[in-house]
Amino acid sequence: MYKGQKNAVIIAAAGSGKRLGGDIPKQYLKIAGVPVIVRTIRAFSENPHIDDIFIVANEDYISLCEELCTEYNLTKVAGIVAGGSERQDSVYRAITEICNRMPDTDSVLVHDAARPFVNQQTINGVIEAVSRKGAAIACVPVKDSIRKGTSEESFNIERKNLYNVQTPQGFDMQLLKEAYDRAFEDGYYGTDDASLVERLGRSVELVQGSYDNIKITTKEDMPMENRIGTGFDVHALVEGRKLIMGGVEIPFEKGLDGHSDADVLIHALMDAMLGAAALGDIGRHFPDTDPAYKGISSVELLKHVTKLIYDEGYSISNADITVMAQRPKIKPYIEEMRRILAETMDMDISRISIKGTTTERLGFVGREEGIAAQAVCLLCR
C-alpha cells in the first residue's frame, strides 16, 4: 500500500532471450548462484508498497517459476500467467488477470524480469509519481553522443533532454487497461508500456532511474562471477629423492617424499584451483593409492586440473603461491617455475606469482624436515 493505494507489479518474463543465446532464457540464468528472475522478484517483494506480484512466464517455465517462488519464499507472488509472442501480448495477459482477479488494485507497475538490479529508490520514485500523475516511468539521461543516419550520411542529435527508458513503468490500473485495449483494437505494437498510454493523449512523468538498472540483453550484460580458492600442502624432505617444485628440478641434498613427484608447490596450486570451483581436492582426483599416479610429474596433474576448470566455463584470473622452505633458496628458480605454470595453465605469466619464505628456523620447516606451500587462485566466469 502507498497512501492507502493498492499496488501490483507485473514481471514480464516470457521472452526467450534470443540475443543472449544459450540453452535457457536469460531470466533463469544465475548471478552468483541466484537466478536473475528471483533477484528481480525479490526487489519488489522487499518493497513495502508493493502488495501483489504477477509473473508472466513461458508456458514451459511456469512450473519452474512456481518452484523458485517456493524455494526462495516469494510469498507476494499472487499469480503466474502464460505469456504471448511479443512482450506486449505477455503484459496484456497479466493486466487482464489482475483486472479479473484483483479489481480493487489501484495502480500497476510493469517491469522486465531481465532487469534484476533495480533499486528501491527507483521503485519508490515510480510509485510516488504514479500516485500523483497516474503514469510514470524510470529513465536515465543518455550518456553518449547520439547520431542519426547511415554510415554515409548522419547528423548529431542534441543529447540534452534525451533519456534511456527503463522499467518499472507504472500506471493507474484503469488507464493501463484502456491503453492496452486500445492498442490491441488498433493492432498497434509499441516498444514499451508508456508509448501505449501516450496514444490516449496522456503524458507520463519521468522518474530518475539508475544506470545500474540495465536490461540484460546480450552476454556482455551478464556480470562475471568471481570464485576464490585456497590450497595448502606439506611434504617431508628425505634423502634419495629429487627435489621438484613448480615443475623445476632443484639441485639439493634431499628431495620431497610422496607418491607422485611430490611437487608441493603445484599441489597447493591445484587445491586452490579445485577449491575455487568447489570440485573437491587433489586427493579425490588423484588418489595416492592409485598406481597410475606413482612417480607422475605434477605438471601432468596440473594439465588435467586446468582442463577441469576450463571445462566448467571458468577462466583463471590469477594465482599466488608461497613456498615455505628453510633451505634451499628458491629465488633462482622462480622465473622458470612461473614459465612452466603459465604454459601448462595457458595463462599470461604476469598472472602467476611465486614467492619463497623461510620460517626463521621455527617448526618443521625451520628444522628442514619438510617444505610447505600455500596458494590462492581466483577464477571467473
Ligand code: CTP
Ligand atoms: N518478454 C515477455 N514476453 C515476450 C517477450 C519478452 O514477457 N513475448 C519479457 C522478457 O522476458 C524480458 C522483457 O520482456 O524480461 C524485455 O524483453 P527483451 O529484453 O527483449 O527479452 P527477450 O525477448 O527474452 O530477449 P530477445 O529479444 O533477445 O529474444
Ligand code: MG
Ligand atoms: Mg525481445
